[in-house]
Amino acid sequence: MHTIDDVLDSIATMNGADLDRLQAAIDGRRQGTSASSVVERRSYRDGILQLEYRTNTKTGKQRGPYWYFKWRENGRQRTTYIGATDDPESKLEEGR
Numbered sequence: 001m002h003t004i005d006d007v008l009d010s011i012a013t014m015n016g017a018d019l020d021r022l023q024a025a026i027d028g029r030r031q032g033t034s035a036s037s038v039v040e041r042r043s044y045r046d047g048i049l050q051l052e053y054r055t056n057t058k059t060g061k062q063r064g065p066y067w068y069f070k071w072r073e074n075g076r077q078r079t080t081y082i083g084a085t086d087d088p089e090s091k092l093e094e095g096r
Contacts, residue, residue, distance in 0.1 A: 039065050047071025049088050067091075 014022065024038050040051040048071070053064040067082035069092050085091045 044069070044089060044092070045071075049082075049092075051088075 011019070011022070020041055023041060027038050035055050035057050036052045037055070038050055038052050040049075042049050047069055050068045050070055051065045052068060053062050054066065055062045064084065066084055067088040069080045069082055069088070071078050080092070080095070082088050082091050082095075
């Protein structure tokens with residue numbers, strides 16, 4: 001079993017992909033039985049593009065994946081729904 005100090009020390013040697021995997025694992029753990037699961041996260045401009053599957057909690061049916069853009073503004077987290085696309089950056093720029 002690793003201690004929290006072991007985990008924190010290992011962060012310094014992680015590359016971008018490893019850090020993304022770690023962040024997704026942390027997010028998943030925090031969400032517990034949430035209705036969404038993160039497939040991919042990547043930095044973009046002043047925020048993060050996040051690809052998620054959504055699950056209907058009553059039926060268990062999974063939908064997606066859908067893109068969201070998340071950023072902070074005036075100390076609050078903001079989210080914009082982008083939708084299902086292969087090019088979330090372009091679609092986000094269309095809406096701005």
